[in-house]
Amino acid sequence: xxxxxxxxxxxxxxxxxxxxxxxxxxxxxxxxxxxxxxxxxxxxxxxxxxxxxxxxxxxxxxxxxxxxxxxxxxxxxxxxxxxxxxxxxxxxxxxxxxxxxxxxxxxxxxxxxxxxxxxxxxxxxxxxxxxxxxxxxxxxxxxxxxxxxxxxxxxxxxxxxxxxxxxxxxxxxxxxxxxxxxxxxxxxxxxxxxxxxxxxxxxxxxxxxxxxxxxxxxxxxxxxxxxxxxxxxxxxxxxxxxxxxxxxxxxxxxxxxxxxxxxxxxxxxxxxxxxxxxxxxxxxxxxxxxxxxxxxxxxxxxxxxxxxxxxxxxxxxxxxxxxxxxxxxxxxxxxxxxxxxxxxxxxxxxxxxxxxxxxxxxxxxxxxxxxxxxxxxxxxxxxxxxxxxxxxxxxxxxxxxxxxxxxxxxxxxxxxxxxxxxxxxxxxxxxxxxxxxxxxxxxxxxxxxxxxxxxxxxxxxxxxxxxxxxxxxxxxxxxxxxxxxxxxxxxxxxxxxxxxxxxxxxxxxxxxxxxxxxxxxxxxxxxxxxxxxxxxxxxxxxxxxxxxxxxxxxxxxxxxxxxxxxxxxxxxxxxxxxxxxxxxxxxxxxxxxxxxxxxxxxxxxxxxxxxxxxxxxxxxxxxxxxxxxxxxxxxxxxxxxxxxxxxxxxxxxxxxxxxxxxxxxxxxxxxxxxxxxxxxxxxxxxxxxxxxxxxxxxxxxxxxxxxxxxxxxxxxxxxxxxxxxxxxxx
Numbered sequence: 001x002x003x004x005x006x007x008x009x010x011x012x013x014x015x016x017x018x019x020x021x022x023x024x025x026x027x028x029x030x031x032x033x034x035x036x037x038x039x040x041x042x043x044x045x046x047x048x049x050x051x052x053x054x055x056x057x058x059x060x061x062x063x064x065x066x067x068x069x070x071x072x073x074x075x076x077x078x079x080x081x082x083x084x085x086x087x088x089x090x091x092x093x094x095x096x097x098x099x100x101x102x103x104x105x106x107x108x109x110x111x112x113x114x115x116x117x118x119x120x121x122x123x124x125x126x127x128x129x130x131x132x133x134x135x136x137x138x139x140x141x142x143x144x145x146x147x148x149x150x151x152x153x154x155x156x157x158x159x160x161x162x163x164x165x166x167x168x169x170x171x172x173x174x175x176x177x178x179x180x181x182x183x184x185x186x187x188x189x190x191x192x193x194x195x196x197x198x199x200x201x202x203x204x205x206x207x208x209x210x211x212x213x214x215x216x217x218x219x220x221x222x223x224x225x226x227x228x229x230x231x232x233x234x235x236x237x238x239x240x241x242x243x244x245x246x247x248x249x250x251x252x253x254x255x256x257x258x259x260x261x262x263x264x265x266x267x268x269x270x271x272x273x274x275x276x277x278x279x280x281x282x283x284x285x286x287x288x289x290x291x292x293x294x295x296x297x298x299x300x301x302x303x304x305x306x307x308x309x310x311x312x313x314x315x316x317x318x319x320x321x322x323x324x325x326x327x328x329x330x331x332x333x334x335x336x337x338x339x340x341x342x343x344x345x346x347x348x349x350x351x352x353x354x355x356x357x358x359x360x361x362x363x364x365x366x367x368x369x370x371x372x373x374x375x376x377x378x379x380x381x382x383x384x385x386x387x388x389x390x391x392x393x394x395x396x397x398x399x400x401x402x403x404x405x406x407x408x409x410x411x412x413x414x415x416x417x418x419x420x421x422x423x424x425x426x427x428x429x430x431x432x433x434x435x436x437x438x439x440x441x442x443x444x445x446x447x448x449x450x451x452x453x454x455x456x457x458x459x460x461x462x463x464x465x466x467x468x469x470x471x472x473x474x475x476x477x478x479x480x481x482x483x484x485x486x487x488x489x490x491x492x493x494x495x496x497x498x499x500x501x502x503x504x505x506x507x508x509x510x511x512x513x514x515x516x517x518x519x520x521x522x523x524x525x526x527x528x529x530x531x532x533x534x535x536x537x538x539x540x541x542x543x544x545x546x547x548x549x550x551x552x553x554x555x556x557x558x559x560x561x562x563x564x565x566x567x568x569x570x571x572x573x574x575x576x577x578x579x580x581x582x583x584x585x586x587x588x589x590x591x592x593x594x595x596x597x598x599x600x601x602x603x604x605x606x607x608x609x610x611x612x613x614x615x616x617x618x619x620x621x622x623x624x625x626x627x628x629x630x631x632x633x634x635x636x637x638x639x640x641x642x643x644x645x646x647x648x649x650x651x652x653x654x655x656x657x658x659x660x661x662x663x664x665x666x667x668x669x670x671x672x673x674x675x676x677x678x679x680x681x682x683x684x685x686x687x688x689x690x691x692x693x694x695x696x697x698x699x700x701x702x703x704x705x706x707x708x709x710x711x712x713x714x715x716x717x718x719x720x721x722x723x724x725x726x727x728x729x730x
Contacts, residue, residue: 334518606714
């Protein structure tokens with residue numbers, strides 16, 4: 001509490017001055033901004049001096065620091081404008097002509113999620129032409145000779161990219177702002193059709209009503225997933241992430257809208273898919289005992305809740321109107337927040353270095369600010385504005401990320417030091433800062449309306465002794481007039497008048513809202529260590545599993561009741577899956593590796609298998625395989641296959657399985673089929689992976705690039721287990 005009070009006082013003193021210089025102090029470090037000639041500034045950060053040129057957009061407030069940092073963000077946006085991009089893994093590091101936005105000082109390339117989030121935050125509005133060109137670079141036709149259409153490229157990633165990572169649909173979050181260009185709008189429509197159809201066939205799980213795949217942006221496995229995913233990402237490809245499902249929901253809504261405008265009958269289909277997905281997102285990810293939406297949940301075979309939350313997923317859900325209003329307000333109000341800002345994930349992992357773990361990411365803070373405006377959360381609006389300012393001022397740049405407690409760009413803790421990787425003028429951080437000023441403070445909307453939601457506590461800091469503050473942007477001027485009585489809570493638009501290019505808004509107190517104060521946990525709290533896998537011992541007609549004090553055994557996605565330190569699992573002729581968590585007070589660990597008990601057949605072979613079902617029911621199929629075509633953390637050669645099941649008297653059934661990069665033989669993702677009594681034949685058919693896109697013909701950092709399409713793995717066997725009837729999507 002003391003640090004928070006000191007921070008507020010320091011910022012208040014810094015921002016409240018009307019002199020030509022302003023100081024900002026936090027954690028023993030000080031930054032100073034001063035106005036210079038002709039609209040320029042000098043920023044004296046703790047370890048550097050930054051000269052900031054006069055910017056095309058200009059804020060005039062009671063804070064020199066605020067005005068200087070807004071100009072800095074524009075200067076860094078301009079530095080991220082390039083005529084060519086390059087990456088060591090593409091075209092052997094040679095420059096590729098592209099009038100694009102590069103990702104940051106250390107990342108001179110265009111990455112799908114980075115440019116898309118940056119565009120959605122600010123760039124699509126501020127530089128639509130270059131943003132379009134950046135997005136177009138991530139569109140691709142197939143090069144396999146038989147797949148028609150246009151697709152969004154999923155960048156290199158976990159286990160060989162898509163479908164282990166499946167958040168490429170974030171591209172449409174950006175593209176929706178740029179549909180005034182007819183040629184680009186046609187490309188968006190083509191990409192929607194191709195990408196959504198492919199994801200529906202190969203990523204969507206009808207049993208759960210959700211899309212599978214990794215959390216968006218949180219793509220360094222063991223930072224947020226259990227450490228046992230370090231060398232086995234199969235679970236990630238089988239699990240379901242809040243953020244990625246919200247992005248699919250948004251893409252479906254855009255498809256619904258564009259189809260309706262074009263008179264395409266598929267509009268109703270897209271609407272039905274989106275409506276159903278919204279229901280599943282709320283039902284599956286909400287965890288009442290935490291008052292939060294989980295970052296991800298377990299696979300269909302074992303759909304356990306995970307005690308991990310993330311701020312981007314929550315914010316995206318709020319902004320998409322996919323979460324019920326009361327739950328949304330409760331979750332955001334209760335999301336942990338420290339003196340320096342909001343962590344991107346919670347709780348933290350004690351044995352992981354600082355990167356996503358124990359970190360603040362400015363672009364996520366900007367989305368949190370946007371979500372807080374939507375639910376009228378004044379304390380979080382104020383906190384995120386301060387956090388964004390403070391990080392940029394003390395670092396002298398809009399950095400990729402910061403350590404959670406000190407907001408430093410690096411903290412030395414031996415093996416846990418970090419952030420492990422960091423970059424100046426990171427594009428989405430720059431965009432987040434610009435969004436904070438134009439929308440978060442001045443309330444300027446995409447359509448030109450001015451709808452401020454300014455916490456009253458920021459008035460002394462932003463206005464100083466001035467009666468008004470202003471923003472000049474795109475030939476227009478927006479003026480906020482100081483309220484006659486400051487009070488508390490939010491200040492919103494009162495009397496608004498427009499004369500020529502100037503819109504003036506008188507700030508007034510918003511009607512008193514119901515209190516949504518929710519106790520917040522320590523932002524830096526560490527989760528208990530993840531237990532080892534449960535040990536199931538055969539005991540008569542079933543199994544006995546020892547459960548130590550403080551542990552919880554989960555069976556088929558549900559917590560089991562232990563008696564005298566044991567749980568009995570009966571043998572009913574079906575496979576059952578188990579995992580353990582550890583609880584310490586109100587904190588809960590991530591799940592142990594999953595162990596399954598019960599009957600299972602291992603059918604040797606690599607292309608076709610037969611089995612006899614003793615009775616009608618459901619079977620879960622997995623391939624046993626190895627995929628040595630790339631490292632665990634990158635590449636584009638996750639093998640994607642179709643299992644085709646033909647049983648007597650039934651039409652053929654097909655489901656997709658993914659065989660990501662592996663370090664040894666392991667199991668693929670799973671597919672569940674309804675089968676009658678009798679013989680069934682299973683055939684392995686081809687699928688589609690990212691190496692099949694023309695975009696990756698330029699990939700020279702691994703297999704599946706310049707040398708051609710590669711969608712192969714070494715299949716050794718098919719595993720077949722009878723399981724309980726699949727639960728219909730709720």
